[in-house]
Amino acid sequence: MNYANITGWGKCLPPAVLSNDDLCTIMETSDEWIHSRTGIKSRRVSHVSTSTLATLAARRALACAGLDADQLDGIILATATPGTLVPNCASAVQQALGARNAAVFDLNAACTGFVYALSVATALVQTGMMKKVLVIGAERLTTLLDWAKRDTAVLFGDGAGAVVVEACAQQSGLVANKLGCDGEAREILHIPNFGTDRIRFADIDGLFTFNFEGQEIFKRAVRGMGEAIGAVLAQANISPEQVDLMVPHQANIRIIETLAKRMNAPMDKVMINIENYGNTSAATVPIALCEALEQGRVAPNSWLLTAAFGAGLTWGAALIKW
Numbered sequence: 570m571n572y573a574n575i576t577g578w579g580k581c582l583p584p585a586v587l588s589n590d591d592l593c594t595i596m597e598t599s600d601e602w603i604h605s606r607t608g609i610k611s612r613r614v615s616h617v618s619t620s621t622l623a624t625l626a627a628r629r630a631l632a633c634a635g636l637d638a639d640q641l642d643g644i645i646l647a648t649a650t651p652g653t654l655v656p657n658c659a660s661a662v663q664q665a666l667g668a669r670n671a672a673v674f675d676l677n678a679a680c681t682g683f684v685y686a687l688s689v690a691t692a693l694v695q696t697g698m699m700k701k702v703l704v705i706g707a708e709r710l711t712t713l714l715d716w717a718k719r720d721t722a723v724l725f726g727d728g729a730g731a732v733v734v735e736a737c738a739q740q741s742g743l744v745a746n747k748l749g750c751d752g753e754a755r756e757i758l759h760i761p762n763f764g765t766d767r768i769r770f771a772d773i774d775g776l777f778t779f780n781f782e783g784q785e786i787f788k789r790a791v792r793g794m795g796e797a798i799g800a801v802l803a804q805a806n807i808s809p810e811q812v813d814l815m816v817p818h819q820a821n822i823r824i825i826e827t828l829a830k831r832m833n834a835p836m837d838k839v840m841i842n843i844e845n846y847g848n849t850s851a852a853t854v855p856i857a858l859c860e861a862l863e864q865g866r867v868a869p870n871s872w873l874l875t876a877a878f879g880a881g882l883t884w885g886a887a888l889i890k891w
């Protein structure tokens with residue numbers, strides 16, 4: 570059987586920093602409220618498109634893997650905030666990179682998008698259908714925010730992360746995964762009018778609203794990711810103690826802490842960067858993975874565990890042999 574090793578990685582974080590203190594100048598909130606409830610101190614705001622963020626992260630991942638763009642067989646772009654729906658956003662990345670031999674598609678599983686996309690890319694490589702696939706998580710969520718709505722405006726940020734997945738003979742890359750969705754809870758995290766369900770001639774003022782039940786999301790996130798992690802560890806016959814580093818979706822520090830506690834994992838085995846970037850949806854996991862690698866926190870042959878949840882409510886986990 571082929572394995573699907575991760576051979577390159579890269580990230581792109583827009584330089585414009587919006588701190589909690591900056592937000593206090595435009596809404597009634599405080600650094601104390603935001604930080605104590607979410608773990609967030611600042612987030613990045615992009616002035617360029619989702620595909621540009623994705624392309625910049627992708628270029629770094631390709632350079633890291635030592636590949637030229639025309640060697641890619643596929644590009645999967647996980648995003649819930651594509652610059653265009655038709656054509657897909659991945660085609661803009663293909664064009665910008667010059668990846669003329671790559672089949673391309675967008676994948677929307679909201680914040681779980683990267684875990685889904687890595688799973689799909691791994692399957693494509695394992696079956697031999699493709700040999701080199703670029704997997705990107707990129708989001709520009711701040712374009713959807715209503716800055717007058719303090720309950721959601723403080724939570725999100727922009728960014729992109731990418732990895733290159735290549736066929737390989739030794740056990741490496743994603744070796745176990747579990748994906749799922751609680752479709753009955755679609756309404757608890759939902760952006761109305763952001764699609765063709767909208768009433769065609771409705772007078773929409775240009776701002777989208779998040780339908781958002783934070784406490785219900787919290788409970789379901791912990792349950793969904795917890796079950797997915799249990800399934801993944803059982804598939805690979807790995808105990809929680811054998812996991813060297815957890816790289817979870819960065820939506821809320823309290824969710825991450827609750828998850829770590831359930832796994833009996835000390836916090837120094839958990840990668841956390843939510844303080845600097847907020848929730849960048851499908852981009853949190855590849856950005857956090859990239860930073861963990863840059864910080865020397867990933868040793869050869871180590872076990873990495875990632876888990877995420879997002880609108881849908883989608884959830885998933887993946888075990889990666891580095």
Ligand code: ACO
Pocket residue numbers: 597598599602603606607679680719720721723724758782783784786787820821824848850878879880
């Ligand atoms: N600043 C100050 N006060 C605020 C703010 C703010 N930015 N936002 C809300 N409040 C107020 C509310 O108005 C409310 O006031 P009230 O009691 O007078 O009505 C009070 O703070 C408490 O609000 P809650 O929504 O109950 O706050 P909670 O403790 O649940 O925290 C949070 C909200 C952080 C969103 C939490 O529910 C949570 O972590 N949810 C799960 C994670 C999540 O949903 N992340 C978002 C991304 S979703 C994803 O990644 C897929």
